[in-house]
Amino acid sequence: MSERRRRVTINDVAALAGVSKGAVSRSFNGASRLPESTVKRIHDAAEQLGWRPNAAARAIQGAPARTIGFVVRRDPALLGSDPFFPLFLAGVERVLSAHAYGITIRFVTSEEEETRCYRDWVAESRVDGVIVSDLRDGDPRFALLDELDLPGVIVGDPGRAVSQPAVYHTTDASIRELVDGWVQRGHTRIAHVTGDPNLRHTLRRRAIWADALATHGLGSDLFETGWFTEDGAKVATRALLAAAEPPTAIFYANDIMAAAGMGVLADAGRTVGGDIAVAGFDGIPLAQYLSPPLATIVCDFDELGDVVGGELMTLLSTDGSVPPVTTLAGRFLPRASYELRAE
Amino acid sequence: MSERRRRVTINDVAALAGVSKGAVSRSFNGASRLPESTVKRIHDAAEQLGWRPNAAARAIQGAPARTIGFVVRRDPALLGSDPFFPLFLAGVERVLSAHAYGITIRFVTSEEEETRCYRDWVAESRVDGVIVSDLRDGDPRFALLDELDLPGVIVGDPGRAVSQPAVYHTTDASIRELVDGWVQRGHTRIAHVTGDPNLRHTLRRRAIWADALATHGLGSDLFETGWFTEDGAKVATRALLAAAEPPTAIFYANDIMAAAGMGVLADAGRTVGGDIAVAGFDGIPLAQYLSPPLATIVCDFDELGDVVGGELMTLLSTDGSVPPVTTLAGRFLPRASYELRAE
Incomplete structure (x- = not known):
């Protein structure tokens, strides 16, 4: 790390305002009997120098904030x-x-x-x-x-x-495993419901999903933005179902979206783990209690x-x-929502 | 509020150790060139008086920590x-x-x-x-x-x-509403899975559940400690199922325990919302996506x-x-898990 710049001290403020250190201190702790014009001059000086009372207190001490x-x-x-x-x-x-x-x-x-x-x-x-x-x-x-x-x-x-x-967490391998498994099971229309597109991990999950599909010669235009929220996932799921060729499998960028999406799918007469497959991301405890239990990518x-x-x-x-970089491995956890059951 | 005691200051430490204020300050911020024995004497004096560097820094300033x-x-x-x-x-x-x-x-x-x-x-x-x-x-x-x-x-x-x-949150009325509704529907064996018995709100929920049952002349011995955890709820639910006369309705002290309990009930061949009724507490978003959707008491x-x-x-x-006291009202939210469906 570079050396820290010398801190502005209460002495600098006192000098600039033409008052004593004590006057500066009192003007900030409410104990001042100075004329208002003097208090204003001190505070203007402090602002100009970027000095604040606590910085002085700390500087006097040199103690870490812990x-x-x-x-x-x-x-x-x-x-x-x-x-x-x-x-x-x-x-x-x-x-x-x-x-x-x-x-x-x-x-x-x-x-x-x-x-x-x-x-x-x-x-x-x-x-x-x-x-x-x-x-x-x-x-x-x-x-x-x-x-x-x-x-x-x-x-x-x-x-x-x-x-x-x-x-x-590195979850690229888990996302690939998830997508590959669906392709091996015969899926060709594998959709993705993304999180907030302003976040880097949203873009990453989508990129790896798309890349895994491309590996199998499949396109990646079946995606909707779900914003990581329940409401976002519901809108996204309805949009996917309304497509000319709806997906047969949907990978949601988090578990709560997958849960909300499963509700929409059920309302639309689809059977998750029956005629449509679903997976989430995060590994929340409740995922295992959804019906069917939700396949997910677990991060600790x-x-x-x-x-x-x-x-x-x-x-x-x-x-x-x-x-510079430390990574932890995510883990794909297949559960019943991931499979299609012959009815 | 009572008046604050006078704080021990750096002056007290300096006086006790027989050194200057500056020496005390330097002995704590690592800038000291004092002999080790002097530093030790200062630190012993500080410890004896209960003085710490940050207290001094703050006291000099008189600024709130915000x-x-x-x-x-x-x-x-x-x-x-x-x-x-x-x-x-x-x-x-x-x-x-x-x-x-x-x-x-x-x-x-x-x-x-x-x-x-x-x-x-x-x-x-x-x-x-x-x-x-x-x-x-x-x-x-x-x-x-x-x-x-x-x-x-x-x-x-x-x-x-x-x-x-x-x-x-006052949830007494909601718990009574929940229990009363089950009694009106003919349930007489209404169990409770509690949270951590060391917490006051655990004891309160159990007391109100018991009191609501007593109002209808029903006993309250059908309860198990679930500790607010999934594992605790699983053990508790198995114990309730093993009773000579198992419950026909179970009120769990939080939603995550209800979800875990529903898993145990399903494994035991019971149908929640079919031959056994279940309700939770908290109102977590995922409760609505459980199968069947979980009745709960919602707290904001x-x-x-x-x-x-x-x-x-x-x-x-x-x-x-x-x-002295401000209360918010909880709200009972009946959902499919609360009812028994004629099969």
């Missing part, structure tokens, strides 16, 4: 049914706790808010490192972390050389969190190194 | 299938973000670790307030918060007068988080007051 930051830019509605989030967190925190570190989570709704959050954390010395997940195409966060000199571990495949280490998010937490602790220690 | 703490003492394995956690967090964080507050989550595995976490947070001024959930019988946290003078909002019914405000955890976040922000402001 906290890892995790900015989550995601629709809260998506959190309730996504197995990634709680399991991953539990895995990370198990490691952090052992090192007396905590995790701070911030939910944001826009890229602007996301960027501001990282900048505030650094300005106020609130975190020692961050977790970067839900990678997007053209994601600005790798460069932002470089600029802020903020250590971080990336969850996902950044798709290019970046200075932060990345950890992710708890283990993922464990690895990410370990790499963060290594990054923040003075010794030890972290490989 | 952070809410959430200690979660729970088996990580339970997190993946529990809808409460991510939805509740998202609701809390939406409110906190609007006030430029963040949330710090710490997972712990024992009461000792839990207590230490609260004490450390206060000693190091890391949080301004806390969320207390997963209430246990004889929970020591209400008194701990009093002792630490740490503001907090309780998620759940503490069952006695405490100084922290409490927010929770996102709204719960929203209310808790709002009360925390009010508590931490200088004005405004929070009612």
Whole structure:
């Protein structure tokens, strides 16, 4: 890592505003009896220099925050049914706790808010490192972390050389196994319902699905965007059923979409595991209780969190190194929804 | 709130160790060139006084941490299938973000670790307030918060007068509606699979189930502990089926247990929604995709988080007051699993 820039201190603010250090401190902690015009001058000086009270407190101490930051830019509605989030967190925190570190989570709704959050954390010395997940195409966060000199571990495949280490599940082989198996069983119309197309892992799953089909000389125009949501999957499934030649097998980019899609298929008089085959992705516990049990690609998010937490602790220690890329293997789990049953 | 005790300052440590303030500061930030024996003397003095570097940094500043703490003492394995956690967090964080507050989550595995976490947070001024959930019988946290003078909002019914405000779903009426409906349909053997008996809400659900049965002159000995887990529910369901007079209806204390139980019932040749009725609790999205769709008691955890976040922000402001108890209503949602179908 590059050397950290010298921090702006309370002395700089005091000098610029022409007041004492004590006056600066009091103007920020509400204990000030200074004229309003003086308070304003101090705050203007602080803003001009990018100085904030907490940064000073930390700088005086030089103590680490002992906290890892995790900015989550995601629709809260998506959190309730996504197995990634709680399991991953539990895995990370198990490691952090052992090192007396905590995790701070911030939910944001826009890229602007996301960027501001990282900048505030650094300005106020609130975190020692961050977790970067839900990678997007053209994601600005790798460069932002470089600029802020903020250590971080990336969850996902950044798709290019970046200075932060990345950890992710490789599921390409599992997706190929899933598609190949369907082709071997005679399927030629194998559809895909994708997640949010702004996310890199959505694009990856679709690309591998398409490539596996191409290997067998099959086209890949049978896909719909499902946004990782139940509602998205329902619309997508209805669109697939309305095609001139509907699919005989559908691969959904997550389990919750597969579950919702199975509901639509049943309503349309189709029999999953009978006259149409279905598979999901994630490996949520409830998948096995669907009817028929849902074939899926299992990812161990708890283990993922464990690895990410370990790499963060290594990054923040003075010794030890972290490989640029660490991968965990996903696993295809065929279940009854994957097969067609002769009636 | 009571007046906060005077904090131990860096001056106290310096005086006790017989060194300057600067020496104390440097001895903690690694910039010290002092003899090892002096560093040891300073650290011994700090430990004796209960002083920590961050407390000093904060005290110099007098700035709030702008952070809410959430200690979660729970088996990580339970997190993946529990809808409460991510939805509740998202609701809390939406409110906190609007006030430029963040949330710090710490997972712990024992009461000792839990207590230490609260004490450390206060000693190091890391949080301004806390969320207390997963209430246990004889929970020591209400008194701990009093002792630490740490503001907090309780998620759940503490069952006695405490100084922290409490927010929770009232689901008594929904449980009675569920049980009454089964009795009206002729069921007399209505079983309950409980959650973790160390949690207050587990005991509450069981007590209301038993009381609703008693209203109809029915006994309440048909219950098994399911621990809120799939495996627990499987064991519990097998035990109920092995009873001399097995139940004709089973109320599970959460949806994931109901799903797992339905699997066991199917394996045993029973038809849910046919010759045995089932209901769950929570209202997870996937419940509607089970076969048959699972009747449940719906709780809006996102709204719960929203209310808790709002009360925390009010508590931490200088004005405004929070009612001792705020309740949200759960809602019974009958679906096909609740009925017996004439075959």
